[in-house]
Amino acid sequence: MSKNWIPPVRHRPAMDASVPVVVLATGHVGHGIARSLGRLGVRLYGVHADPRSPAGRSRFWHERLTWNLMEEDEAESVAWLLQLAERIGTRPVLIPTGDISALFVADHALDLEESFLMPPQTAGLSRALSNKRQMYVLCKQYSVPTAETRFPASRGDVENFAAEATYPLMLKGIDTETLRRRTGVGMVIVDDAASLLARYDELETPGVPNLMIQEYIPGGAEEVWMLNGYFDHHSDLRFSLTGKKMRQYPAYTGLTSLGVCVWNDAVTRQTVEFMKRIEYRGVLDIGYKHDVRTGEYKLLDVNPRVGTTFRLFVDSAGMDVVRALYLDLTGQRVWRGRPCEGRKWVVENFDIISSLRYWRDGNLGFRDWLSSLKGLREASWFARDDLAPFAMMSLRSVEWAFENLRKS
Structure with missing residues (x-):
């Protein structure tokens, strides 16, 4: 146990909850x-x-x-x-x-x-x-291990790098939230130079570079x-x-x-x-x-x-x-x-969708899925003493599903 670990209390002390x-x-x-x-x-x-x-x-x-x-x-x-x-x-x-x-x-x-x-x-x-580029600089400054990263300013930079790179690689948003709002994804894995250039063209914001190329760490x-x-x-x-x-x-x-x-x-x-x-x-x-x-x-x-x-x-x-x-x-x-x-x-709704993807890819069987839930102590949405968020999440999920079916 770390030296930063403080011995636990035996009984939770009374607290003042008056501050809103x-x-x-x-x-x-x-x-x-x-x-x-x-x-x-x-x-x-x-x-x-x-x-x-x-x-x-x-x-x-x-x-x-x-x-x-x-x-x-x-x-x-x-x-x-x-x-x-x-x-x-x-x-x-x-x-x-x-x-x-x-x-x-x-x-x-x-x-x-x-x-x-x-x-x-x-x-x-x-x-x-919060900014991936500045965070990377801080990691280098303070000798904190981090994935090696390139920050291309143009497609030409990507082309030059792509020819010599070792794959696979991660293509990520420097400002992840901005990328996700614009494209629906925050990062993608690319397996070769052609994929890198294609996804860069698809995801980059014209005139405002917001993509970085990061070392893929196996596992x-x-x-x-x-x-x-x-x-x-x-x-x-x-x-x-x-x-x-x-x-x-x-x-x-x-x-x-x-x-x-x-x-x-x-x-x-x-x-x-x-x-x-x-x-x-x-x-x-x-x-x-x-x-x-x-x-x-x-x-x-x-x-x-x-x-x-x-x-x-x-x-x-x-x-x-x-x-x-x-x-x-x-x-x-x-x-x-x-x-x-x-x-x-x-997170109930997210995990249902992701579990289906893992199953389709052959990486999650029913028994493995069932076993993975052992030790589950809390859900994001469902709580016996607070049911309304779960009910509204369920309604919104059904609305989302129908909207996606309509678009397809």
Whole structure:
């Protein structure tokens, strides 16, 4: 066990839940936060871009609000949030979730910090970690293992590289969210020069280079490691757990659809050292891939925010990164338990789709699928004490399926 591991508490101490929380909620993260803190009695205000968002149906929201950061002017969004804090009547904790809301909060921290409680992040650091090119520079600067990467400025650069490259390779978005919104994918695997050039032509944004070519590290989801942690205002680790992806959506290269908690001391040490050196503060979701050729854990992605899989990482005392954030920002002790080895978490709708793909490819049989669900402790959408998000997700999934059938 790492020297960073704090002895667990025997009994969860009483906590003060009087400070409210504003969540800039997206996807299957918002209602997870609502459940995590709402079950402790915290008053939660959920800000959703879509009034029909399944996450917005959680019974743990004290109030559901609609505001779209992507569509509204940034100055107006800041003013709206300040007005919300004033109406709440106290200084609430502010929790962004997706990339857009996290970077919005980071960019406007000086305007927001007097009205909201949030980690005192170094200016520009969240953007540097979220940008694949800047993250790669930081890894090289601080000698953190990472996949070798090229950042072509033109098709000519790709042509020159393609002739000499070793395949397969990964073609990824520097700004993954922008690429995914425009094309529907965040990354693809290419097996030869022709495929590389064809997919580059298909995915690149004309005049605004947003693609990078990355070394392919062999191995499937079993070699992908994740860490969720919380770092205080001294950049000291207050809570962390590690785990692995078992299945992904989209299959092979996407988000975690089924994950398992497994402690990894090397990943923890490497992350703690890196975050301390760059003086990172707040919630962290970080991903590595173990390179069996070198034995290194190569950093792939850094999300300076609450990750989509954060409820996978819950210890024996019920601690997760959101609870750690809340306790620390409200001046309370961050109590901790022991890692729940083998704890599994699933995103139901995503995992059904990805499992079918693995099955069609001959990589998942029925018995293997059934066995993979042993140890499942929590689902993203279904919860006995909060059924509405699951019901709305199911409805939206049926609508999505019919829409795709109509288009085909």
